[in-house]
Amino acid sequence: MRIFGVILAGGQGRRLGGADKALIPLAGRPLIAHVLDRLEPQVDRVLISANGDPSRFTGFGCRVLPDARPQGPLSGVLAALTLAVEMEATHVVSTPVDTPFLPGDLVPQLLLAAEGAPEGVALASDATGDHPATALWPVGLAPALADFLATGEARVLRFAEAHRAGRARFPDPGAFRNLNTPEDLSAAEALIRGAA
């Protein structure tokens, strides 16, 4: 098994005034650095899915993949799956760039849930609901995902449901807390500083 992680950072950050979310400082470090800390130990290699100038991510040591056409988070998943096929990886684990509290057992739990799923797809879930952008995708799904996006559809949950995704259920309701607004950012900052 060879698993690539992809951090989805191709969004527009509209609720944060169009900021480049990946680089917004959180407790003194760019948001993406927090996600990398959590994801890197759990996968063989991390990729960053982002459009625009890739040199802004030089310091993170990850390959940056642009979207073929920006159509939501699944565009980034497709770019990662395409590279994973070329590089003989078996799976991609996707995660948004704005979830800095990912669980340390994210990937093992997704793999466990995928074992029980008919097409080997699994997404993260907790008491607050599903978190479909945080999911495990086998590389064999790349053609189906390309076809799905070509229809103009973009909803992650719809694609995951069409491929009968299993659920990895996480007990900590804060693990997938995502930062969309300045208020979310301040609350996360307080949490990190409080825990330090």
Ligand SMILES: Nc1nc2c(ncn2[C@@H]2O[C@H](COP(=O)(O)OP(=O)(O)OP(=O)(O)O)[C@@H](O)[C@H]2O)c(=O)[nH]1
């Ligand atoms: N590669 C890629 N990632 C995306 C795209 N749209 C959103 N994402 C990522 O998917 C995750 C969830 O995105 P949203 O919260 O819906 O969008 P956002 O850009 O973060 O914020 P808003 O513009 O305020 O909705 C974030 O990590 C985004 O960076 C896209 O078109 N391409």
